[in-house]
Amino acid sequence: MNKYVIFLCIVLCFLFFVFYFPQALAFSGSGSGTPNDPFQITTNNQLNEIRSNLSASYILMNDLDFTGSNIPWEPIGDFQNKTYFSGQLNGNGKIIQNLNISSPKGSYSGLFAYISPRGELTNLSLVNPSVSSESIAGSFAGDNYGLIHNCSAINVEMYSKDNLGGLVGSNSGSISNSRVTGKLFGENMVGGFSGTNYNLINNCSVAGFINGKGNSIGGFVGNNYQGKIQDCYFMGSVSGNDVVGGLVGQNYEGLIDNCYVAGTVFAENGRVGGLAGKNLGILKYSMALNKEISLGAQYFKSENQKSVGKITGINEYPGTIYWCSSWDGMMTNAKFRKEKSKREYVSSVSSEEIWGTFGNKFCWSGYDYYWTLKDFENYQLPVFEWQTESPGDASYLNPENSAEKSKSIPGFELIFGILALAGVAFVYRKMRR
Numbered sequence: 001m002n003k004y005v006i007f008l009c010i011v012l013c014f015l016f017f018v019f020y021f022p023q024a025l026a027f028s029g030s031g032s033g034t035p036n037d038p039f040q041i042t043t044n045n046q047l048n049e050i051r052s053n054l055s056a057s058y059i060l061m062n063d064l065d066f067t068g069s070n071i072p073w074e075p076i077g078d079f080q081n082k083t084y085f086s087g088q089l090n091g092n093g094k095i096i097q098n099l100n101i102s103s104p105k106g107s108y109s110g111l112f113a114y115i116s117p118r119g120e121l122t123n124l125s126l127v128n129p130s131v132s133s134e135s136i137a138g139s140f141a142g143d144n145y146g147l148i149h150n151c152s153a154i155n156v157e158m159y160s161k162d163n164l165g166g167l168v169g170s171n172s173g174s175i176s177n178s179r180v181t182g183k184l185f186g187e188n189m190v191g192g193f194s195g196t197n198y199n200l201i202n203n204c205s206v207a208g209f210i211n212g213k214g215n216s217i218g219g220f221v222g223n224n225y226q227g228k229i230q231d232c233y234f235m236g237s238v239s240g241n242d243v244v245g246g247l248v249g250q251n252y253e254g255l256i257d258n259c260y261v262a263g264t265v266f267a268e269n270g271r272v273g274g275l276a277g278k279n280l281g282i283l284k285y286s287m288a289l290n291k292e293i294s295l296g297a298q299y300f301k302s303e304n305q306k307s308v309g310k311i312t313g314i315n316e317y318p319g320t321i322y323w324c325s326s327w328d329g330m331m332t333n334a335k336f337r338k339e340k341s342k343r344e345y346v347s348s349v350s351s352e353e354i355w356g357t358f359g360n361k362f363c364w365s366g367y368d369y370y371w372t373l374k375d376f377e378n379y380q381l382p383v384f385e386w387q388t389e390s391p392g393d394a395s396y397l398n399p400e401n402s403a404e405k406s407k408s409i410p411g412f413e414l415i416f417g418i419l420a421l422a423g424v425a426f427v428y429r430k431m432r433r
Contacts, residue, residue: 033057035088044069047096051076056087060094060124072102075113075142080105084116091124091151101131101139108142108169109133109160115173119146126153133160138168138194139180148175156182156208163188163195163222166206171227172198177386179205188214189222191248192234197227203384204232207392212240216249217277219261224254224281231384232259235392239266243277245313246290253318254281262289262394268296273312274326279319283311288326289394295334308334 029046031039033056041047042061050058054077066073077085096111103109109131115121121140129139136142137160139153148167156166163169166180171194180193189195192206206220216222217240220232234247243249246261261275271277272295274288288311295308307314310326330336371382376390383391 027053027056031059033087038088038090050085050087050089054083054085054087055118057090058087059090060092060096063095063097065097066100067098069098069100072100073111075101075103075108075110077108077113077115078105079108079114079143084114084119085112085146086116086118088120088122089124090122093123095125095127096129097127099126099129099139101129101133101137103133103137103142106134107136109137110139110141110169112141113143115141115144115146115148117145117173119144121146121148121151123150125151126156128155129153129157131156131158131160133164133169135160135162136169136195137163138165138170140167142169144168144171144173144175146173148173149177151178153180153182156180156184158182159185160190160195161187164190164212165194165196165222166192166208167204168194170194170196170198171201174200175204176201177203179207179389181207183209184211186212186214188212189216189249190214190240191218191221191223192236192238193220193232195221196223196225197221197229197254198225200228200230201232202228202230203386205387205389205391206234206236208236210236210238212244212249214241215243217241217244218248218250219246219263219265220259221248222250224248224251224256226253226281228255228257229259230255230257231386233261233384233391235262235394237264237266240268240277242267242269242271243313244272245276245278246273246288247275247286249276250278251276251281251283251319256281256283256286258285260287260289262291262391264291265293266296267293267308267313268298270295270299271307271313273309273314274330275311275324277313279312279315279321280317281319283319283321283324285323287324288330290327290330292331293334293336294332299334308332308336310336 027039027049029040029042031037033039035057038057038059040061041058044064077083101109108114126139131137139156153166164184164186166184167178190212192208192210193204210219219234219238238246244267246265247259265272272293274290275286310330311324372385374383378393379390
């Protein structure tokens, strides 16, 4: 009798282990799940099997298409149950198309719910992903503490009330060489790339339409909270209620370094700027090339929030701005305030001063390292060395060859000339000896 009871207990324990801990189940494809021999994903079902072993290594062997799937994609992992993705997924340059992502728990939505500090996503593109969530949503992850490199979210369509980003909802990890295009609709802390950033984002871009009904809305990041954004850009349209910026809504004790923005920014109530709606951190070596900053009817009814700036809407202690520039052809239906904050070498400058010479430290510091000229049909101005895609349509700058009108500058050679809205300007390169 005792042996029977013991045997029955063993069987029950085994069944409990199999059904309650699905990570013990075997992967249906090839590979052993190690970094040197990753599981090879070839089907939609095998992508779904990642949730059965969150610490393994995977590689995508071909493109996947979820067109026609009647069941929304449930994010891999569960934040509330502390089941985080801590493995590695190498997209191998492949594409996952038409994922319809929805979290049954209402938050932490994305391909992954939560990526742990050990998790890694590389070399993967999501095309036409749609995401619907209550909060903390991104196409790749709701919350990222790991490493994301060389990933793209193309033609996204997303909605979340809070912490919405085109790539991740919230970032506490490291993201590099990644980009987002598409449309995002939310309420608070909405950014084209990440809703909130606590750590590092570099060499990344966003081109699209960003709309937030609430506060802290940015073309790139909604709220940069003690994070670093370096060598990044946004081009497109940003709109929100308050604390709205072309690059970030709010920069709270964070660093924005060597970034640029182009396009339009709209705020219903004010505190709006070309780079940041509100700055309490450091802005340096960055440019606001916005076409227009416009205000809604509520702005003109308020006497307390009239804060509109080409670089920042409002700059509060300990905010510092230096070596930043803005295009003086930028339009507004209000009146730009004058910068009165702690700053060095900050001004609204003419097209000739912005585009005049690559030797101009004010606008083009570190040209040989950061900037280059590429043959983009609709964007004929300097871009980052790492950029392989055109930022987008900047036809409002009216580029036109005007080399015959150029001035001779000792020590510099002419690259090309343009006719901008504020006048003729020319781009030069410092001559090497």
